[in-house]
Amino acid sequence: MIETDVLVIGAGPAGSTAAKHAALGGAQVIIIDKKSEIGTPKRCAEGVSKEGLSKLGIELSPRWITREATGVRMVSPNGTAVNLTEDKVKLPEAGYILERKVFDKHMAMDAARAGAQIMVKTLATGMRREGDEVVVTAENMGQELEIKAKIVIAADGPESRVGRWAGLKTSSAPKNMESCAQFEMVGVEMAEPNCIEFHFGSAAPGGYAWIFPKGDDIANVGLGILTTRTDKTAYQHLLEFVESNPATKNAQPVELNVGGDPVGGLLNKKVADNVLVTGDAASMVNPLTGGGIISGMLGGRIAGQVAAQSVDDGDYSHKNLKVYDKLCEEELGESFKKYLKAKEYLLSLSDEELDEIADVFKDSDFETINTKEMVRKLIKISPKALLKLGKLF
Numbered sequence: 001m002i003e004t005d006v007l008v009i010g011a012g013p014a015g016s017t018a019a020k021h022a023a024l025g026g027a028q029v030i031i032i033d034k035k036s037e038i039g040t041p042k043r044c045a046e047g048v049s050k051e052g053l054s055k056l057g058i059e060l061s062p063r064w065i066t067r068e069a070t071g072v073r074m075v076s077p078n079g080t081a082v083n084l085t086e087d088k089v090k091l092p093e094a095g096y097i098l099e100r101k102v103f104d105k106h107m108a109m110d111a112a113r114a115g116a117q118i119m120v121k122t123l124a125t126g127m128r129r130e131g132d133e134v135v136v137t138a139e140n141m142g143q144e145l146e147i148k149a150k151i152v153i154a155a156d157g158p159e160s161r162v163g164r165w166a167g168l169k170t171s172s173a174p175k176n177m178e179s180c181a182q183f184e185m186v187g188v189e190m191a192e193p194n195c196i197e198f199h200f201g202s203a204a205p206g207g208y209a210w211i212f213p214k215g216d217d218i219a220n221v222g223l224g225i226l227t228t229r230t231d232k233t234a235y236q237h238l239l240e241f242v243e244s245n246p247a248t249k250n251a252q253p254v255e256l257n258v259g260g261d262p263v264g265g266l267l268n269k270k271v272a273d274n275v276l277v278t279g280d281a282a283s284m285v286n287p288l289t290g291g292g293i294i295s296g297m298l299g300g301r302i303a304g305q306v307a308a309q310s311v312d313d314g315d316y317s318h319k320n321l322k323v324y325d326k327l328c329e330e331e332l333g334e335s336f337k338k339y340l341k342a343k344e345y346l347l348s349l350s351d352e353e354l355d356e357i358a359d360v361f362k363d364s365d366f367e368t369i370n371t372k373e374m375v376r377k378l379i380k381i382s383p384k385a386l387l388k389l390g391k392l393f
Helices: 013-024 050-055 100-114 161-165 234-244 293-313 323-347 351-361 371-381 383-389
Strands: 002-009 029-032 047-049 065-068 071-075 081-085 095-098 117-119 122-130 133-140 143-154 177-186 195-199 208-215 218-225 252-262 275-277
Touching: 002 013, 002 293, 013 029, 013 100, 013 143, 013 293, 029 100, 029 122, 029 143, 047 050, 047 293, 050 095, 050 293, 081 351, 095 100, 095 208, 100 117, 122 143, 122 161, 143 161, 143 293, 161 275, 177 234, 208 234, 218 234, 234 252, 275 293, 293 323, 323 383, 351 371, 371 383
Parallel strands: 002 029, 002 143, 029 117, 065 208, 071 195, 143 275
Antiparallel strands: 047 095, 065 095, 071 081, 122 133, 133 143, 177 218, 177 252, 195 208, 208 218
């Protein structure tokens, strides 16, 4: 039996951030991950905002930044492009394209430097209560082991098993879980190599397609769909997108990633006795963009801090931990509700309506525009925008 104050299950960015801040708060911390190499395989397009990294106090390193993205290129179904640059518009996901295989290790190393112990190739297989603590059973290199902890932080990804073991509802309805597929490709010929691209419409039903540059002719090319809106798989839609898009028709894949992305907004309940759920496991993903690295790390930081305080208090009950729900709502919840409304509006638009909006926006002067201005412009074009967005901004 191994004993610790805080056990973090999952060493993605959210889990490592939670482990780091729990350790900085004075707790004894163990972080386990089922993979033999932290950061592989990657599960996202690898974009993060400059503002988010700054807020988290993360020092930039050329080891894990592949490209600085200075703008966003939004493309409608007929190919009409709207270009926005960061000096004109606040762009929530623009900033840097990471190499997640390096970045995730970097964050785990940060946790280790703060005092956390890391155990790789360690799969959590069950959880039970013993007194006022919990015991997690795990398998490490074919060997069974048990870890007793005062607090368990579940950072084990979408539809968290650990959260379910604690009695929390962590599963997502099909309409709130995007199915995603992505290639990393070489030979990509982007129209704007320093911009991240979003492609909207029927190419990716219920979501969008993306092209995120990683330097030279390399890019992440992927899409997310809602299975409730198409009979095809995400992979089939990806193949069609790659074949038809001018930037990728001559490119070659060197890596394929698939997975789910929870886009329904924060889980209402992320706390049970002895347990906190964070990151993708708590659906800490921007419902509009599907981006979850920064928001997951912000949630992870709160989880680590709350866990350390709980250990200091000697009280690991739901009642003492529920401040975590409140703090996460303040940090992420309100903005997520707005993004969810914006997503619902976009999903209500036909390809023709998206083309019409892009046609108006492409020649607009964005020198001084902000979110409110963009919504006002949308309302002039589309009555649906007034209905869905008019009261938000």
